[in-house]
Amino acid sequence: MRPVDETPKPRHRPVKGTRIPMRENDPLERIASFTEVGLGYDAAEAHTEAMRCLQCAKPPCVDGCPVHIDIKGFIGKIIEGDECAGVEVLKTRNALPAACGRVCPQEEQCEASCVLQRTGQPIAIGRLERYLGDFDLARVPAERCRPEIAPASGKRVAVVGSGPAGLACAGELAMRGHGVTVFESLHVPGGVLVYGIPEFRLPKALVQAEIDMLAEIGVRIVTDAVVGTTYTIDDLLTAEGFDAAFIGSGAGLPIFSGIPGENLNGVYSSNEFLTRVNLMRAYEFPRSDTPVWRGRTVAVVGGGNVAMDAARTALRLGAAHVMLVYRRAEEEMPARHEEVHHARQEGVEFVMLCSPQEVLGRDGFVTGMRVTRMELGEPDESGRRAPMCVIGSEFDLECDTVIMALGTRANPLLAKAAPDLELDKRGYIVTDADGATNLPGVYAGGDIVTGSATVIRAMGAGKDAARAMDAWLRRS
Amino acid sequence: MFEVLATRQLSDAVFEMKVAAPAVAAKAHAGQFFILRVDAEGERVPFTFSDWSAEEGWIRFIFMRVGLTTHKLTHLAAGDFLADVAGPLGVPSHAGGLGRVAVVGGGVGAAVAYPVARAMCAAGDEVTVILGARNAELLILEDEFRALPLKDLVVMTDDGSAGRHGLVTAPLKELCETGAIDHAMAIGPAIMMKFCAATTKEFAVPTVVSLNPIMVDGTGMCGACRVSVGGEMKFGCVDGPDFDGHLVDFEELMSRQRVYVDDERVADAEFSKGCSCGL
Structure with a gap:
């Protein structure tokens, strides 16, 4: 963490105006290729948009975010022109800002809660998040924002699935000092971020870069590992020696x-x-x-x-x-x-x-x-x-x-290999509010619990479960 | 990365490959398959195990060179690597309590039939194997089958160059007619499985077939491998690959297997340009 800046900051005076539009590739040109449609804000556009923010004393936008990102905080840093600090604020709650800034339904979440929503011109929170996420990824890896890692706990956690839920859970657990291994059944990590969402909406290189950052903080990713057959949940907790497991395998089966x-x-x-x-x-x-x-x-x-x-x-x-x-x-x-x-x-x-x-x-x-x-x-x-x-x-x-x-329905593959795991009548995993299943030390979150939802909801579930798992691991 | 431990050419276009994959081998069962990608550009292609060793951590499979992936595979030798191996996938073949069983292995399907027959023998079933191929050259694993405690081994070739002259359905029908079998299992080209199932149906001998539809992920996620079984949609990868042969819509299966034939030709031709193997 950087030292606290003691000098008083000039009071922010919001600038009235309409949302700054995001530049896009021409529709007729872009359908000829898979290049990204939205071009993102440049520094001037981001600053102008950020200046519209009221910096509310009690910002309602934060409550609109499933992972409670300090939105006021990171926008405040853009206003100050300190992008590095903005990235730090963002990354304490969200390990995948470049992805979320692009694919979250902000209009139903943070932006819907923005005070300026009444004027029809809420702050473009998603675009600003994307701006900071991209700012971070544009730096050489050594200079990118790294979250603070707690001292090693000596505990090991297996995360099943490397989609949004699994990655968010893995990142949070690693920050809390646990040894994390993510098991992915496909040959590339990322889950729906790589197999589902198209390149023109979410470039794969960007997803990979955000996943690489997780590897940097010690998360190990094993591809080609089909949990359910290559390993059962029981194998992970016994033969493979993990202390806890998180299941974020996604809904999966097409309807x-x-x-x-x-x-x-x-x-x-x-x-x-x-x-x-x-x-x-x-x-x-x-x-x-x-x-x-x-x-x-x-x-x-x-x-x-x-x-x-x-x-x-x-x-x-x-x-x-x-x-x-x-x-x-x-x-x-x-x-x-x-x-x-x-x-x-x-x-x-x-x-x-x-x-x-x-x-x-x-x-x-x-x-x-x-x-x-x-x-x-x-x-x-x-x-x-x-x-x-x-x-x-x-x-x-x-x-x-x-x-x-x-839409999709629950994939029975994993549950078949964990016969004691409690499922609802549609085959989704039953958990409590913390994501705990009926099996000790086994947590779950994302589409395999809720059915098809959004990237950020799955990430929220992964993060919440990670906090509960952290407490459980420290007790046991 | 998964190291190739050994390769063997069984005939002109049929090859065997042994690959180090300890986690997969530890869980493999007869009738199951795995997905491989040859390299970073590779397609995900399913292959059924012909053998494996949990102790030594390897899996083995047999393939015919028919398209781009299998062509690329023929270029690999011991010491090379496959980009990906994932599995085991699918439901294991049923063995035990079947009584007198006929296991039909046609062409490369014999490679799949071998561990299935072995598992049935080990589970106490009385197994007759019918091994079929176009000609003697394409007949595979005969010695391995002979080493199993089978009731009988019948070899059939289309041209009579080995064993009996004719199709696998001839001895299968004889077994049905004499009431010598309680169950049948057919593994091979879809057309062969179709006729085997038609043969046994007449005698109401329950018959399982091991299907080989096109797949992508192999874990139930994409639905490419959907097949109609008794009018119901099933996924080959998670519900199969074994299904009741009397209920499978083989015409649909064969039609679906052909969907990318033109693309496969293009891809293989493209690859063959820079390749001098002559295959």
């Missing part, structure tokens, strides 16, 4: 719709499509070895962020026409506004209030999709108006690729 024709060639789960393209870099095929079916006309089924990612990825693979087929109305899509906006800008056609009935095919390959029109009835338990089929309204969409982006 299909169950309509006829879903096993035709050219039908993908969004998981498979995005994994082929992101993790396996199929967009570089044949320079990389993994192919992906490059459709000319693509129908993506779903209305979430993953559906937007799949649609925009299909465009970048060269599709001439990409449709987004959703059974409710556009306002009800769960995707972030920014993602919807970007998808529309890039030319994705929104086919709303339509529900797939059958995937049509010839000789084993997709030729189209039969859909039925829907109309909205009374609100259902989710508060959204329930879509109902309009009888006799079926029509066919012509397409050669269908991507099902319908």
